[in-house]
Amino acid sequence: MKAKVETLLKDTISQLMKNGDIPEVEINDDLIETPANKSFGDFATNIAMVIASKAKRKPRDVAQIVVNALSHQDMFDKVDIAGPGFINLSIKPISWVNVLKDIHREKEKFGISTYGAGKKVQVEFVSANPTGPLHIGHGRGAAVGDILARILAATGFDVQKEYYINDVGNQMKTLGRSVYLRYMELLGKDIEFPKEGYQGDYIKDLASELKQIHGEKLLALSQDEAIEIAKDFAGNKILDGIKEDLDIFGVRFDNWFSEETLFKQGKVEDTFAKLKEKGLLYEHEGALWFKSTEFGDEKDRVVKKQDGLLTYFASDIAYHRDKIDRGFERVIDIWGADHHGYVPRITAVLEAFGADKDSFHALLIQLVSLVRGGVPVSMSTRSGEFVTLREILDEVGKDVTRYFFLMRRADSQLEFDIDLAKKRSEENPVFYIQYAHARICSILKKAAEAGITPEIKDVDLALLTTGDDLELIKMLAAYPNMLIACAKALEPHRISFYLMELASSFHRFYNKNKVITDNKNLTSARVILIDAARQVIANALSLMGIEAPEVM
């Protein structure tokens, strides 16, 4: 509906400008807003004030011209000028009910749009090192990334979800050494376990599996060879576990990108050569530097150290160059907020390889703290004392976990209250929403049993324009545009707030109006209405990867 009004307004304005009725000025895209106060109508525009201030005319005069042009449009009930020059637009109730036909026709596709115009977008998220199981912080990144990607796909982008596997470097070596030492320990050797080694119990489990497979054979090898074997074994095993956890969480990636392949395919060396050609790579004090200051970073960054080893950033450069080479027009990385310092240098990489600065977005996810029984659960990754995503999933389930991670904006810290998450009650918003869905299904079932299964073409939808029913319809009509707003702002949390409002809107309607009554026509109309509400709730939940149960 909003899109319709916006198009109409734009056409009207440009026609008026062509005729010379109002001065020609540049207009930006967002013309229509929803006023905070319902008495101001369904939509409002400040276009007259914008034009007036640019052309030095009186806002209300410009507004009057626009109003005259709009007022004989069929869809409007009322078009008037308010305050300093707002134009308030009230839509005829009968225009609203048409959205029910759209929903009925499009069903699970209702809400899908072509806003993204098929633009190729990559969303990279989680990307945890395969050195240990996913913890709850990774879970938030997984939920946000997955749901954002789904929203982008629903709004017409060509989206790829990717997981970057950091399977090279010191941390992997440390993993190999940790498992190797535990393995030696199992064979009765005296070992000294280093502080920087991985302490968790899962390391001992991996060591014992390693022993089952290889017996004592690794003793015959050199330590380096044995560690290499332990590293590969543990890395693969942990990665399998990560994939399994994500699968349970409902997160499927389109591509798993191994850092190691960058080296094997010579992409890192090739990238260095390209940078050298561009004059963006130089030697200084025996190290090799990337000239990121060229693109606004505060200092240049080392890619090859004095000792000849590459930094982690070196593969990051090659990796992000590869993203551009693969044809992505937008690159979205989802990181923990503690990595915010890396934004300028990665932006620099994208720019160095010819991408537009605005084509790269780093979405920073703030940390998650866990609360149980009202007290914070301490987590220290080092000591191996952390709550894994898997434990949360086993305890509270996929649906609630996914929803809870989307209950806050990504850039605000999140407190995950396990007791609240497990509560099947009013305090838990997930059940509030699912309850609305189940309630509707229950009514529809009862209606069907009574032989009430109306065809939308036979129903008088004009009966639904009185009060709470119209409010509910307006909520349903807002769904497609809400998704576009999520996509525009890269803010997937908005969908969870929308769902709360929609569920609330339905519950209010339900409590005031009986669906199944002796009035046959009204009953039919209301059955159509709540079926549409059911459809939109189901669509939104499905985008969030949450079940929409018919009974609870």
Added chain:
RNA sequence: GCGCCCAUAGCCCAGUUGGAUAGAGCGUUGGACUACGAAUCCAAAGGUCGCAGGUUCGAAUCCUGCUGGGCGCACCA
């Protein structure tokens, strides 16, 4: 010391990218089932949008400076 993020009702958070009288939920108080699911609804109370300036027709939103909290500032990954 430099940089980034946050600060909104007793609590936890929204706030449509600068709009009109700042909103939900929880909690508190009072009400609604001999009606399709009360896991619901209705009503009331609750605010110097951290503080102080500035920009303009208009600021929770943008700019500057403070205060308080989180996080970064490696030839670590």
